[in-house]
Amino acid sequence: MKLIQLTDIHLTTPGQTIADRDPNENFKKALNHALSSHPDADRIVITGDLSDWGEKSDYERLKAILSNVRIPVSLCIGNHDERDVFLTVFPEQADENGFVQAVFELPIGTGITLDTWGPDSHAGFYCEKRLEWLCDQLDKTVGPAFLFMHHNPVPIGIDPMDKIMLRDTDAFAGVIAKHKHKIRHIFHGHCHLPLCGSLHGVPFSAPRGTNHAGWADFGNERNLSGSDLPEAYAVILTDEHSVMVHMIEYGYAGKVRHEGSPDYADWDRLTMVR
Numbered sequence: 001m002k003l004i005q006l007t008d009i010h011l012t013t014p015g016q017t018i019a020d021r022d023p024n025e026n027f028k029k030a031l032n033h034a035l036s037s038h039p040d041a042d043r044i045v046i047t048g049d050l051s052d053w054g055e056k057s058d059y060e061r062l063k064a065i066l067s068n069v070r071i072p073v074s075l076c077i078g079n080h081d082e083r084d085v086f087l088t089v090f091p092e093q094a095d096e097n098g099f100v101q102a103v104f105e106l107p108i109g110t111g112i113t114l115d116t117w118g119p120d121s122h123a124g125f126y127c128e129k130r131l132e133w134l135c136d137q138l139d140k141t142v143g144p145a146f147l148f149m150h151h152n153p154v155p156i157g158i159d160p161m162d163k164i165m166l167r168d169t170d171a172f173a174g175v176i177a178k179h180k181h182k183i184r185h186i187f188h189g190h191c192h193l194p195l196c197g198s199l200h201g202v203p204f205s206a207p208r209g210t211n212h213a214g215w216a217d218f219g220n221e222r223n224l225s226g227s228d229l230p231e232a233y234a235v236i237l238t239d240e241h242s243v244m245v246h247m248i249e250y251g252y253a254g255k256v257r258h259e260g261s262p263d264y265a266d267w268d269r270l271t272m273v274r
Contacts, residue, residue, distance in 0.1 A: 001042050001106060001107045001108045001236075001237070001238040001239070002038060002040060002041045002042055002235065002236065002237055002238075003041065003042060003043050003044075003045065003106075003111075003146075003235075003236040003238070004034045004038060004041045004043070004044040004045070004071075004233065004234070004235060004236070005044075005045050005046075005047060005148070005187050005189075005207060005233060005234040005236060006027070006030055006031070006034070006044065006045075006046045006047075006210055006233045006234075007046065007047040007048060007049070007150075007188075007189030007190075007206065007207060007209050007210070007233070007234075008047075008048065008049040008078070008189050008190065008192055008209035008210065008211065008212075009023060009026075009027040009030075009046060009049065009050060009062075009209075009210045009211065010023040010049050010050075010051070010052040010080060010209075010211050010212070011023055011024055011027060011050060011051050011052065011058040011061060011062055012024070012051070012052040012053065012055075012058065013055075013057070014061075018052060018211055018212050019211070019212035019213075019226055021211050021212055021231070022211075023052065023210070023211040023212075024061070026210050026211045026231050026251070027065075027210050027211070028065065029210075029231075029250065029251075030210040030231065030233050030250055031044075031065070031069070033233075033248070033250040034233060034235075034248075034250075035069065035071070037248075038235060039071075041071050041235075042071070042072075042106060042107050043071060043072045043073070043074060043104070043106065043111065044069070044071050044072070044073045044074070045073070045074045045075075045076070045111070045113065045148045045187070046073065046074070046075050046076065047076045047078070047148050047149065047150055047187060047188060047189040048076040048077055048078025048079075048080075048081065048116075048149075048150030048151075048189050048190065049078035049079065049080040049081065049150065049189065049190070049209075050062055050075065050077060050078070050080075050081055050086070051080060051081055051082075051086075052080050053080065054080060054081050054082030054085050054086070055082075055085070056085050056088060056089060059085065059086055059088075059089035059090065060089055062089075063089055063090065072104070074102060074104060074111065074113050074148065075090065075093055075100070075113065076100065076113050076114065076115070076116075076148055076149060076150050076189075077100045077115060077117045077150065078116070078117065078150035078151070078189065078190060079117065079118075079121065079122040079123070079124065079150070079151070079164070079190070081117060083098075083099075083100060083115070083117050086100065087100070095115075095133060096133075097129050097130075097133065099115040099129075099130055099133070100113070100115040100117070101113055101114055101115045101130070101133060101134075103137050103141075106146065108144065108238055108239070108240065109141075109143055109144035109145060109146060109184065110137075110141045110143070110144075110145050110146070111145075111146045111148065112134070112137055112138075112145055112146070112147050112148065113148045113149070114126070114130070114134065114147060114148065114149040115130060116149050116150050116151040116166055117150070118167075121164075122164040123151070123163070123164045123165065123166070123167050124149075124150065124151025124152075124164075124165060124166035124167060124168075124190070125166070125167055125168055126166060126168045126171065126172045127168065128171075131168075131171055131172070131175055134175055135175055135178070135179075138175070138178075138179040138182055138183070139179075141182060142182075143181070143182030143183070143184070144182060144183070144184035145179070145182050145183045145184065146183075146184055146185050146186075146187070146238075147183060147185070147186045147187070148186075148187045148188075149166075149186065149187070149188050150188060150189050150190050151164075151165055151166040151188060151190050152165045152166065152188050152190055152191055152195070152204075152206065153165070153166050153169065153172055153173070153176075153186065153188065153199055153204065154169070154173075154197060154199055154204075156191060156193070156195060157218060158216060158217065158218055158220070158225075159220070159221045159222075160220060160221070160222060160223060160224050160225075161191055161214075161224065164190075165190075173199055173200060176199050176200050176202055177200040180200050180201055180202050183202045184202075184238070184243060185202070185203050185204065185205070185236075185238075185243045185245075186199065186202060186203070186204035186205075187204070187205060187206070187234070187236070188204060188205075188206045189206055189207070189209065190206070191206060191214055192208055192209045192212060192213055192214030192226075193206065193208060193213075193214045193215075193216060194206065194207055194208055194232070194247050196245070203243070205234070205245045206234075207232050207233055207234040207245075207247045207248075208229065208230075208231070208232040208247065208249075209231070209232065210231050210232070210233060211231060212226055213226065213227045213228065213229040213230070213231070213232075214226060214227065215227040215229075229249075230249035230250070230251035230252040230253075231249070231250060231251030232247050232248055232249045232250065232251065233247075233248055233250065234246065234247055234248065235248055
């Protein structure tokens with residue numbers, strides 16, 4: 001099974017930039033790169049911050065772009081989004097409680113998108129209704145389950161980012177612990193950093209994002225830190241026993257060298273050029 005994760009696309013008014021980068025063009029480049037390089041992908045999931053200001057025109061533009069994509073696409077919302085506005089354009093994305101959550105079958109197991117949005121805050125929330133919904137979905141599935149969400153569910157050790165992580169961490173972690181035998185992996189965004197770790201033994205990961213990049217500035221206690229590292233998305237390869245996550249830095253503009261060989265017999269110190 002092959003999945004594509006794009007995150008933090010931050011669509012905004014055409015012509016406007018974020019960190020001197022055009023998020024609309026970068027999203028199109030990321031999507032085109034993924035589609036041309038991985039036409040065999042089983043699904044694309046975009047894990048939040050679909051719009052930079054939660055504007056209807058951004059969601060309408062997103063819908064128009066995705067209308068030409070033949071691979072199934074699932075969406076999460078993030079702190080930069082506005083749930084009510086989003087649902088005027090994508091009403092089919094609402095669950096029975098009005099949250100942007102869904103369950104979809106995959107070639108291996110089940111995918112579940114989670115809604116960690118909350119009003120007037122950059123932090124994430126997962127209230128009791130959402131917890132009950134997730135428990136119910138996990139009870140129903142035989143697994144493996146793959147969870148997709150925007151906010152990071154554990155601290156990353158960088159104070160400004162940890163102030164806006166998922167707030168309902170203990171309750172959320174309790175659900176993960178209860179169902180950890182079914183959950184294969186958690187995928188998130190939000191931090192604009194390549195991250196990996198685990199929660200109650202369940203691994204999680206995040207790519208950098210399709211526009212502006214973060215920086216792991218552990219000494220910064222107040223501001224979010226940015227950088228000019230390449231834009232990226234993730235390619236997820238899964239079989240019955242394993243998960244491999246690649247961060248594809250499609251924004252890299254340097255050379256790609258073909259050097260060496262996987263065949264040990266070809267490794268000749270006298271002839272190899274470094």
